[in-house]
Amino acid sequence: MPRKMLQFTHLHQRQPDKRGAAERRKDFGEISTAFETERAAEQASRCEQCGIPFCSIHCPLGNNVPDWLMLVAQDRMEEAYAVSSSTNTFPEICGRICPQDRLCEGNCVLEQSTHGNVTIGAVEKHITETAFAQGWVKPVLAGVESGRSVGIIGGGPAGLAAAESLRRKGHSVTVYDRHDRMGGLLIYGIPGFKLEKDVVERRIRLLAEAGVKFETGVEIGKTVSFAELRKRHDAVLIATGVYKAKPLGIPGSDLPGVHAALDYLIAQNRRDLGDTVESLDAKGKNVVVIGGGDTAMDCVRTAIRQGAKSVKCLYRRDRANMPGSKREVAHAEEEGVEFVWMAAPEMVNGKAKAEGVKAVRMHLGMPDASGRQSPVAIEGSGFQLPADMVIAALGFDPEDVPALFGAPELKVSKWGTVETDGDLMASLPGVFGAGDIVRGASLVVWAIKDGRDAAESIHRYVSGVAMKAAE
Structure with missing residues (x-):
């Protein structure tokens, strides 16, 4: 039954129902x-x-959110999926893991007027799951084959989004990844309780049916040289993401029992x-997770599900200044995680292995260059937390791509990210970059955006069309 819009005056916001905390602590669904x-x-x-x-x-x-919301309200679901998927390669994934409270929903006019935002993410997920159930989601049609070939290094969201766009334009596409599965962090970094793996695998199967070729277990610079890859293809896209953990940089951080967040999450996702x-x-362990972003939330919630004796999240700022999703913090608290706000680690205690974390209380001082108040240690406020497992979740840096690829001529920034121009072309002709390896650690939705944009530039390049940056 078609419905009128602007029903916020008498319909209250309702998110999808959540399973109870006691139930969801038992599994990774x-x-x-x-x-x-x-x-x-x-x-x-x-x-x-x-x-x-x-x-x-x-x-x-730039999703056309109001348009597909109106189509859902009018029961025009197939059209809603067509509009949703026209701007987003993976709407079923973004509907699950995008931090909507910081993006679309957080900026909804209804949220600003205290009526409660439209539940955009949940509706986006509903649209795509309905489309899959009804058989509306099909592999992309390549049309006329271009005879041009593109190699993509990295099977994460940026690389896969680019692959879909390039295949749609008729180019031959091969995606190379060093892991044994495609998906990157979608498969190995994000826990199942946020994104079940069959959702990602379903989309990868569609790409394979569209003619995208996948080669796993390929390390550029070892399995195949970067120079050889450039010879194989008319263009190459670097979309490796960023995987190198930021170091704790405190005494005891090399003790057994101290782990990088991604190592920990990959192990559970593989299980x-x-x-x-x-x-x-x-x-059975006392777990301390150090950090305040979404990866830290993934770690604390994973530890709860593994049956930890206690799980504490140590963060040097307060709740209001936490970079992670507020929803994820709320979910973690419901599931039994304890947050230790305004505290920073000074050292990991222990002889043969981690036994605890020595921390100090903080207060927020003057703003730093980014405008955020800088945390300052309070003298004499040190305290101890028991911990036989410590997980560092302080973010990620780029690996040394020129060294790994054996391509010293590939220019990178002072942060180690691949330098690109306005067309996302790197310093080498026909080589492009997209996603976190260009912009630094960021969101999946930005990786998808970059992958789609890079695909447009690559299409122009291999088709012999003048690049925008040169016009």
């Missing part, structure tokens, strides 16, 4: 149930259909995928 069709349409009808859609403006992909891996298990 997604915590939210799917919207029922009627509720999804009702929630979509709350949209104000703003003249200036701030939800779209604050979406890196969920059925692999036999070295045990990195928090069962």
Whole structure:
């Protein structure tokens, strides 16, 4: 039944139902149930259909959010999927893991007017899952084959988004990845309770059906040289992401029992995928996770599910200044995580292995260059936290790509990211960059945006069309 829009005056915001904390602590399944069709349409009808859609403006992909909300409210679901997928390569993934509270939903006019934002992410997920169930999601049609070939290094969101776009234009596309599966952090870095792995694998199968070729277990510079890769293809895209953990930089950080966040998350994701891996298990342990971003939230919530004795998150600023999603913090608290705000680690205690974390209380001082207040240690405020497992979740830096690839002529920034021009072309002709390896550690939605943009530039390059940056 078609519904009128602007129903926010009498329909309250309702998120999809969540499984209870006690239940979801027992497994790695997604915590939210799917919207029922009627509720999804009702929630979509709350949209104000703003003249200036701030939800779209604050979406890196520029998704036409008001349009597909209106189509859902009118029960025109196939059209809603067509509009949603026209700007987003992986709407079913963004609907699950985008920090909507910081992007579209956080900037919804209804949120600013205290009516409660439209539940955009949940409706986006509902649209795509309906489309899959109805058989509307098909492999891309290449049309006329171009005879041009593109190699993509990295099977994460940027690389896969570029692969889809390039294949649609008729180019031959091969994606190379050093892991044994495609998906990058979507598979190995993000826990199943946020993104179940069959959702990613389903999309990768579609890309394979479209003719994208995948080669796993390929390390550029070892398995094949970068020079050879450039000879194989008319253009190459570097979309490796950033995997090198930022160091704790405190005494004791090299003790057994201290782990990098990504090592810890990869181990659990591999278990969920059925692999036999070295045990990195928090069962029965006192766990301290150091950091305040989304990766830290992934770690604390994983430790809870593994049966840790206690799980504490140590963060040097307060809740208001935490970089991670506020929703993820709330989920973690519901599941039993304890947050130790305004505290920073000074050292990891222990002789043969980690036994605790010595920390100091902080207060927020003057703003730094970014405008955020700088945390300052309070003298004489030191305290101890028991910990036989310490996880460092301080973010990621780029690996030394020129050294790994054996390509010293490839220019990188002072931060180690690959330097590109306005067309996302690197310092070498026909070599492009996209995603975190260009912009630094960021969001999946930005990686998708970069991958799509790089694909447009690559298409122009291999087609012999003048590049925009040179025009």
